[in-house]
Amino acid sequence: MATTGQEEFTLDTAAELAAKEGGSQIQGKSPWVLAGRRMRRNYVSLAFLGIFLLIVISCLLAPLYVSQVSHIPQNDVRTGATVVEHGKTVNVISQGGTKIVNGVPQIVFGGVPIGAQWGAAGGKYVLGADELGRDVGTRLLYGGRNSLFIGVTSAAICTTLSVVLALLAGYFGGIVDWIISRFFDLVWAFPVVLLGIALGTALSVNGFHHGPINVSSGSLWIPIGVISFVFIPYIGRPLRGQVLALRNREFIEAATAQGAGPVRIMFSELLPNVASSVLVLFTLIVANSILTEVGLSFLGAGVQLPNPSWGTMIQEGSKLLSTAPQISLFPGIAIALTVLSLNVFGDGLRDALDPRAKIRIEHG
Amino acid sequence: MLLVLLAVSFIVYFIFIVIPGGDPAQRIAGKVATQANILAIRKKLGLDQSFIVQWYDLVKALFTAKLVSYSNQTNVVDQIKQGLPATFSLAIGAGIIWFGFGVLVGTISAVTAGRISDRAITALALIGISMPVAWLGLILRFFLAGDGGSGVSWFPDGGYVPLSANPAQWFYHLILPWLTLAVLFIGFYGRVLRSNILDTINEDFVRTAKAKGLSSRRILVKHVLRASLIPIVTLFGLDFASVLGGGAIITETVYNLHGVGWYAAQSIASEDLPPLMGVTLFGAMFIVVFSLLVDIAYAYLDPRIRLS
Amino acid sequence: MAERLLEVKDLNVKFATEDGIVQAVDGISFDLERGKVLGIVGESGSGKSVTAMTLMGLTRGINARFDGEVLYKGTDLLQVSDRDMQNYRGNELGIIFQDPMTSLNPVYRIGEQIAEAIQAHENVGKRAARARTIELLRQVGIPNPESRVDDFPHQFSGGMRQRAMIAMALSCNPSILIADEPTTALDVTIQAQIVELVSRLKDDFDSAVIFITHDLGVIADIADEIIVMYAGRVVERGSKRDVFYDPQMPYTWGLLGSIPRLDRPRPERLHTIEGSPPSLINPPEGCKFRPRCPHAFDRCMQEPGLENRVETPGHLDRCWLDVDYKREHRDETISGGSTEAA
Secondary structure, eight states, rough: SSTTTTTTTOOOOOHHHHHHHHHHHTTSHHHHHHHHHHHHHHHHHHHHHHHHHHHHHHHTTHHHHHHHTTTOOTTOOOOEEEEEEETTEESSBBEEEEEEEEEEEEEOOOBBBBBOOOOTTTTTTTTOOOTSSHHHHHHHHHHHHHHHHHHHHHHHHHHHHHHHHHHHHHHHHHHHHHHHHHHHHHTTEEEEEEEHHHHHHHHHHOOOOEETEEETTTTTTHHHHHHHHHHHHHHHHHHHHHHHHHHHHHHHHEEEEEEEOOOHHIIIIIHHHHHHHHHHHHHHHHHHHHHHHHHHHHHTSSSSSSSSSSHHHHHGGGGGTTOTTTHHHHHHHHHHHHEEEEEEEEHHHHHHHTTTTOOOOOOO | OHHHHHHOOOHHHIIIIIIIOSOOOHHHOOOOOOHHHHHHHHHHHTTTTHHHHHHHHHHHHHTTOOOOOOTOOOBBBHHHHHHHHHHHHHHHHHHHHHHHHHHHHHHHHTTTTTTTTHHHHHHHHHHHHHHOHHHHHHHHHHHHTTTSSSOOOOOOOOOOOTTTTTTTHHHHHHHHHHHHHHHHHHHHHHHHHHHHHHHHHHHHHHHHHHTTTTTHHHIIIIIIHHHHHHHHHHHHHHHHHHHIIIIIIIHHHHHOOSSHHHHHHHHTTTHHHHHHHHHHHHHHHHHHHHHHHHHHHHHHHOOHHOOO | OOEEEEEEEEEEEEEHHHHEEEEEEEEEEEEEETTOOOEOOTTTTTSSSHHHHHHTTOOTTTTTEEEEEEEEEEGGGGGHHHHHHHHHBBTTTEEOOOOOHHHOOOSSHHHHHHHHHHHHHOOOOOHHHHHHHHHHHTTTOOHHHHTTTTTOGGGHHHHOOOOOOOHHHTTTTSSSSEETTEEEEOOOHHHHHHHHHHHHHHHHOEEEEEEEEHHHHHHHHTSEEEEOOOEEEEEEEEHHHHHHHHHOOHEEEEEEEEOOSSSSOOOOOOOOOHHHOOSSSSSSSSTTTGGTTOOOOOOGGSSSOOEEEESSSEEEOOOOOOOHHHHHHHHHHHHHOOTTTO
């Protein structure tokens, strides 16, 4: 048949049509190149990527510079210490006693940590102290290391496992697909936080000891394992669908006909085709993992003390909100900013790469 | 469905008995275990027997309401029942708010796509889904409730008043928890709906509706929204079930609502596992039941599924 | 003389896209009288569908710019407000689209969707609208319309869906029916039925038809006048007889050569037009078809105007080639070079 007429000519909107017609010019460029071009134009997205990287770098490099600024190590307890604020000596933790207010003696309870000093105390207690006299700013940076480490590592583990499962299910189909899909359904059937605290608590009693793997009860690897487990179906399910759809396409048949084995087809034919979705989902899962860590730690089923994480800091500060709001306030802002920057960047990435990738979130 | 529940109970068994190392009886007995207690648990859950028997005994204990918390000897199922009114009140109110506002916000955003209102909504929605719920709850409670030092006390400082005792107080006490829980979901639903609507607007049948000469309002409501809402219904079913089943643990804890989730949270500190087992199974049960309801709703909304 | 329903004068449609300005329609003009069928032919991206959608006001949007005039019974539709345009769509101008599966809303019954169109323009009750719907379904040849009216689109076959779409488009008795590739997604046997149906209903409803297709064969029977479009422009225009028997554009030859025909000796293979339609952002200089034209010469670097170059008045083309040269060589393309064998 002639060149005329064989191509589909759907007119969704005129603009889309126009875009398609214009597309004859840009044919031949790989989708990654196109996405990169779109990404470069998305300044908002790039700016938030910058913010995220800034947060990551300042947390990662904390051991290099924090001691020069605050002179207080992260877990250093200084209940009886004093700092010089604008030339005046002030207790880090206020002392109880009586105080004359308008001529009336009033009992003042002690134990109130000093608030944010910003620059006033020569770099010490920039963001104030907590109830043990520890430096909130220092702990914020060290806590960030843990929170970010948990977020990124668990997202990486979760994504890797989900991708492998989705490829297996989508490629082999049949009984393999059935088993993996039912596994996704089962994990999906549990409320995330509930499953997370159930696992977290069960594991935090005396750790995880099976075969060669020994994880002691206070380890960061427990929340990492828990978070990567609970999010598996959130990536696995959408990916499985994509793989299943690709499975029946001609290029897979062609690869099979050329004698490519299952592993080769899964990893060099199927994987590159879902890679853009994986990247987008990974970004969004990092954001959700960080939030889940906060939830678990807040409830006591995540990072265990004395390790700081943004979640445990919020939890510690929740008791002192009325007198020392800084303990909870700053980690919350740090989390919100980190997660926001990841979400904005992830959105931009999705618009550029794969406008259809969506993820269900839940961490109430 | 019974099969799914059995499988779910198997996962619960797996989480609590198999995955953690060490002696399960000692773990279940909690931090303040006596030797007699440990022996009793071992016997009751059949921990000295084969794994099928163990699982069976656990399921039996759960479904016959015999599971007991060992740290204070209370019956788990009774405790869950006590938490239901608070949890249901939280879930229903928050569900109405988040669904309603999610749809509203998503629709406005999609209809004005690219304009200032869309940008503002998108930015707010992103902030909404980026805040940790625990923190948002604490901050709202600190600034707006009680006399926590902020000077503003528009709302009561946490707690739950039964609807039957005092409807006005019930409502008053739940406003902040509802909002806290709803913020995340509004942001999320708004975003999903916005992108669904923008996808649907490009569908051929919407163009047909336009070509018929229908008003833009009618096209939006009857043709675009109807199609765009179908995936939202699935999401809502699952999320609502999760909250009904005690999934809003953080919100319940922050506002001291003595619901199912709060009950679960209480047992974390004492490492008291039976309540967690009970609540986890309970939560999963709601999701399983609601998935079924979602399938039915789907068939109603989309005739292609109904007839095939 | 028949009533002149539509007068399109120098219509230009431009879209802003990510890659630049797309000139989708470039200075097209035509008239349409009641009772006539105008065929618009061209490849994907030639601007024929954009033209149709623009007549309906369906290409409006922040990215689109229009110039020229679309006079419907004297009113310039390009100047009509979005709100007033609603009264024209469906009521004065009806349209049917290429893919009847996706063009019908899958979640509503066929009857509801047709009645909705009636009720949008006429103040009739539900019951009256339903009765009209059943009658329309009968007219477009749906068997057993009383029960089929309550079916969902997926219960209809492809041909029946397109019939339902036609019923919907004609439901308010529009003066102009635009058929935008209505047969492309259908089986060949059904195609003929749909074309026949459109032709018959045009007389029943006393309307005019704009029939858009990429396949000249489809409109061979029903068109009165044919416009051939390429890269957003009219490259040849004339009566059906002119275009089929005395085509002046090498592009038209290509289109004709790609139709399987029974009235001519079977060629070795059907003709294909090499290459693909040009970019509408940076169109080629001179004649837009030049890069694909086997007969192109120096002069083609300048764009030819749309002019009458043959004896028949009203037969216009955009080609510099000598008329006699063309008459001598065109059969090589149209009949696949097998003329000698005939």
